[in-house]
Amino acid sequence: MSSRMRPLLPRTGGFPPLPPEAKKRKRTSVACTPCRQKKCNGARPTCAACNARQIECHYTTQDESETQREARTREHKGLGELIECLRTTPEETAQAVLYELRSSSNPLSVLRRYESSQILQRPSEITTALSALPQIHSQTELQLMVQHPAAYPALNLTHDAIMSSNTLLETLKILPFDIPCRSKSQPVANIPGCSDVLGPKQDHSDIQPTNDSQHTEENEVHGASKSTYFDPLLRSLHIGFWTSVSVTDHYAAGAISAFLVTDHSILRLFDVKSFLNDLIHLRSDHCSPFLVSSLLAFASQQYSTEEPLAAAKSFEFEKEAEMIWRAKLDDSMPNITGLILLYTSIACHGQGGPNAESYIHEATEMCKRMKLFGVRDLLTDAQISSPAGEDQRAGAQTAWGAFNYYILCVNVHIAPPVEDPPALSIPEKSEPIHFDEKLRSFVQAQKVNSIVDETYIYTCKLFRIHSDVHVILRDQNMTRLPSLAFIFSKYMKYLELIDSLPERIRRRGKRPLEVLQLHLYFHMFLMDLFRPFIDNKGSQEFQSRHPNFTTPEAIFAASTKPCANYPELKELLIECVSQHNITTRGCTWHTVLLYTANALVTEPASPDLQFFFLLCMNCYARLYDRFEFAEGAVQSLLAIAVDHRAISKDNAAIVFNFLMNKMKFRQTSSTHTSLWPADLNLAMKDREAAAIAALADRFEVITVFDEFTEGVVSP
Structure with missing residues (x-):
């Protein structure tokens, strides 16, 4: 079968060749940073695109394999x-x-x-500052000094400053003896750092120890002249109306004046204007026989350097005051003040046992019944009314004076804490008065706010903060310490108050003793605030987790750490003895000696222990010719120093015997029964064992035992 398909002719020629395929760009997984949004061939260290643009080529990846x-x-x-x-x-x-x-x-x-x-470590600014300030030994101290200059001022109290300024002269008057150089156990002069602090023995033959009566301040009182009374009106005093104790009007006026210019300037237990007005005009609104007897019992001790019979009269006034109190007195402002002064008089005689402490308890209960403090329904300014405002002023002065004194008693474990401070306004301005001969009455001058008045305002505010601390730290039902957050919140309140101090009541230049006392209270309260937390495991664990955390130990050290050259308490002590003849200024200031000595003996390695410890002992000794408790205080602190191995038994006996022989001491009337604590650390656990009475007995045992065992027991 013939094919019907048309035959195909053979191809005459081939198709033109296809153009060569362009070479594909090499793929890269990471492009350089400038070519992130452009094409990059990934060549390193510089890609082709960056090289063509002549820009810096930077890869975020380390190599080609990193994505x-x-x-x-x-x-x-x-x-x-x-x-x-x-x-x-x-x-x-x-x-x-x-x-x-x-x-x-x-x-x-x-x-x-x-x-x-490869990083060169430079010293920090703090390290540089610490190296330039040899007195500052920790970052905490430097930080406090910079951030709170009012509380932690930078003072020039270096060794050279003390040895070359008037401070040295004043200190030599307080400490006029050579340090014993030899003893059986260890030479006193060889205590580490002693020679560095005291320096080489210098010729001070022109400087002689001065008796209290040979150098006095402008406002000190002497019994020799009526012109030196606190107020000229005291020349018209008729003391026989108020007391049956046989004393002259001149004696009573001198003793009252001595009290008003010394301890009253700090305690302020009553309004002076109201008291003197009633005292002279024989009225009993702001004065009473009980108050007069109690005041003269205490004032006679201060006055004993002017009047030899004053020491014996003090006991007579005490007995009279106790007899009057047994008559069941009504609640009144003068009786509150009288109870406090009666307790103070007994305690300064070294007899502050349970019977004496009952007067503090009675005064506190009376304050509560009168709604001054310690109750919810407190007395207010509006509830006290008088035509001239005298009742309101006098009531506020007594309320705050009694409250502050009670806080001091709580501070030394004599009384339990109390809530609800006074609601009455803090007395802000004194009202200077003078006696008008024509009117035969006091005339009130224009109100002024003196530096002492302003200091008292901030003192009351400080005590109000500390009362809140007592409620927590001294609660007998509390089984554990409060949180560090609570403690530091109170610490910040203290600092905020001191930071707000006006310029004239800061520690710059010479300041009244009342100003220094305010700063002393501040550092005392800080020590008591942080004392329970020293070496506490909780604070140590917290600090290990937070290295920048300021520990209680660091803050405690800023106030009193003995290993520092001149922490705040030592600085205050130097300021007191260099600016004031404190041995003639009553006994209220003595707590600086107690707190400083306690801080020293607990760290025997302190380089300046001997200088400051003997300075404290000598200041206490100067008090003993007026206040008998000072003997027990010296014995107690020496016993503590021996227990902590800060001083040997032989040297303790040498110091005590020297003070007893050199000073114009009288014989103690009886053994010490005071429950005021001398060992502040032990007092937190066992108040009776830490009291002056127990430690004074221990000192007697130490010295007597050492005397009888000499040559029998090997050292």
């Missing part, structure tokens, strides 16, 4: 390590790393330099 995701993960890890470095390394190292970061565009390169120890 962008892997690079970001690596960078994130490196930044985390850098942050950890800044957080955990010492401050000097962290500051050096931070400095490198600020001058580098690549944080990871800084990390690599740190890991290879």
